[in-house]
Amino acid sequence: MLNRVILIGRLTRDPELRYTPAGVAVTQFTLAVDRPFSNSQTREREADFINIVTWRQLAETCANYLRKGRLTAVEGRIQVRNYDNNEGKKVYVTEIVADNVRFLESSNSGNREEGSGAGSYNANASQGSGGGGGGNRYGGSREQQDPFIDDGKPIDISDDDLPF
Amino acid sequence: MLNRVILIGRLTRDPELRYTPAGVAVTQFTLAVDRPFSNSQTREREADFINIVTWRQLAETCANYLRKGRLTAVEGRIQVRNYDNNEGKKVYVTEIVADNVRFLESSNSGNREEGSGAGSYNANASQGSGGGGGGNRYGGSREQQDPFIDDGKPIDISDDDLPF
Amino acid sequence: MLNRVILIGRLTRDPELRYTPAGVAVTQFTLAVDRPFSNSQTREREADFINIVTWRQLAETCANYLRKGRLTAVEGRIQVRNYDNNEGKKVYVTEIVADNVRFLESSNSGNREEGSGAGSYNANASQGSGGGGGGNRYGGSREQQDPFIDDGKPIDISDDDLPF
C-alpha cells in the first residue's frame, strides 16, 4: 500500500551498469549507511550495507556520476525478489528500487575523477512514481544464481518480466 | 547516516513474540505491501513481503494487538544482519527494525478476536530514535541457522550483542 | 534537493474539488494528525491540522472517495507559497502537494455514504515524481487574498503558472 525508503550513505564501490536483453539500463550499487548508535561491545559492524537498483535514465545517470565513497541520498521502495540457487533452494534478495538519487558530493570534493561537477547534482526517475522494479522469475539460467550477479554476461532477465 | 522506512501493509500471519536469554522481548512479523503497479504479464507476485522486528515494550504491544490480516503502518530503519548457515555460507537477512507501529484497523473492523478496541491504536518505541536492533554475531548455535527462526527454543542471541 | 512527507490522519471535512480556468482539477483538504505525545497541562491541542493539495487525476479520485473523518495516508512534498493579502502584506501558506494518497478506510467501515468500496483503495499521481504544485503568482484578483479560498468562483490561477 505504501512503501517508502530514504537513505543517506556512501557507495561501497563504483556502480555497475548493465543492460537487459532488450536494452533497458540497470545500475546497481551498495550504500553503506552508518547506524545511529555505536555497538558498545564489539566496535565492529556499525553500518548497514544496502543494495540499490535503478532503471533506465536514472541508471545511466548514476553510472555516469556516482563513484565509490561518494555521499549519496536515495529515495525509493523496498523490493523483495527471489530466485532458486543451484541447490534448488529459494534465495530472497532485498533491495531498494530507487526513483530519486541525489549526489551530495561533487567529483572534486574529495575524490578527483571525472571532469567538473560543482555542488550537488540531482537525478530523478522519469516515469511516474515508482520507477519500476525487477521481475522475480528469471527462467533459463543454467547456473541458477542471482541474475544480478555480474558474470560478464548480459542480465538474464526476460524483458517480459519488467513490470513497466 | 540517515535510514528511514515507512510501510503500510497487512500482516501475513500473527506476530511472534519471543525473549532473549536476558528477557528482552522481540516480536517479529511480516508485512505484505502491495506494489504500486500491476505486473502486466504474469498477474502473480504483486506484493513485497517485508520482515519487521520490534523490541521491548513495542514488541509486547505488537504481540498483544496485531493479528494476521490487519492493516498496519510501520516506521523504522533497514537493517542487514548475517549469519553462517550449516554449510558455512554467510546468509544475509534484511529486516525493518520498527520504532513506530500504528494499528490502522481495530479488532472489530473485520477480524473479530480480542475484546473491544475502536479506532486506531498507536505504539511507539520508548527509547529514543532508533529503537534498537538485532546483533549480528550469535555464536554457539550448533545448528547454525537463522537465530530468529522459531524452533520453540529461546532466541540464540547473547544479550551482549544487543546494541542498546 | 529532497523533500518528502508522509502523513496519516483524518479529514477534518469533505474535500473541495475546484478547477483552474484551464480546467485542471485541484482538490484540497485538511488532515488532522494526532501528535505522538499528550500535552501534559492543557489537554487541548493534540493534533496538527495540515493542508493537502492534489492535482489532476489524483484530485478527482480524492474528491470522489474521501470524506470527512476518514483515516487517510498522504505522501508528498512540502510547498510554501505566498500571496499578498488585502493590506499588501505577504502571507505564507504551507501545504503538502500530495502525489500518493491511500484510503485506509472504506466507505462502509464506519461512515455509510457512497455505494460499495471494501478494503483500502489506492490512488497515485500519474505524472512522474512530484505531481505538480501551485504556482505563486496569481495576478488579477481584485481582492488579493488566498486564491485557494473558496468563494464560489473558479480558482484565480493563471494556467501558465502551473509548473507542469
Add this chain to the structure above:
Amino acid sequence: MLNRVILIGRLTRDPELRYTPAGVAVTQFTLAVDRPFSNSQTREREADFINIVTWRQLAETCANYLRKGRLTAVEGRIQVRNYDNNEGKKVYVTEIVADNVRFLESSNSGNREEGSGAGSYNANASQGSGGGGGGNRYGGSREQQDPFIDDGKPIDISDDDLPF
C-alpha cells in the same frame, strides 16, 4: 497518527539559538529546498523555504555546527502552531520540529569558518521519537506577535507549555 518529514537543503542564514525562560535551548533556521522541477515560465521561485526548529541538545549542536549555505538533511515532523497577531487575527505558522539533523558538509568543504571537521557529522534528538515541540499558548506578550521572532529578548514561552 504518523507524521514524518525528510528534507535536504541549504541554510538560508546562520541558525539562531535562544533559550526559554527556564533555560531550554531552541534553535531555528530555514532550509532552502530546491524543487524537483523548473518553473517553465517565470524562472523565479524554484525553492521552498522551510522553517526548522530544534530543541535541547540538538539545538545546541545545530547552533554550533551549522552555518549559512551548508547542505543539511533534516528529519522530523510537521507542526502547525498559531498565535494572535497585533490585530487580533490568528496567524498560523508551519514548521518542522527536527529530531535528527545530518551535517552533509563539513566546515572546510567550501566555507571556512570553525576549526577542523571532516566528513559529515550527525546529530540526534536524545529524548525518544519526536524531540518535542513548541507550545501553542504564549500568554502575556504585550506585542502579541510570533514569540519566535528574535527581538533580542528571551522567548516568550511559558515552560509549562513545553510538552516534554
Add this chain to the structure above:
DNA sequence: TTTT
C-alpha cells in the same frame, strides 16, 4: 526576509 532567503541557499548553491
Add this chain to the structure above:
DNA sequence: TTTT
C-alpha cells in the same frame, strides 16, 4: 475554521 478542525478529525476519531
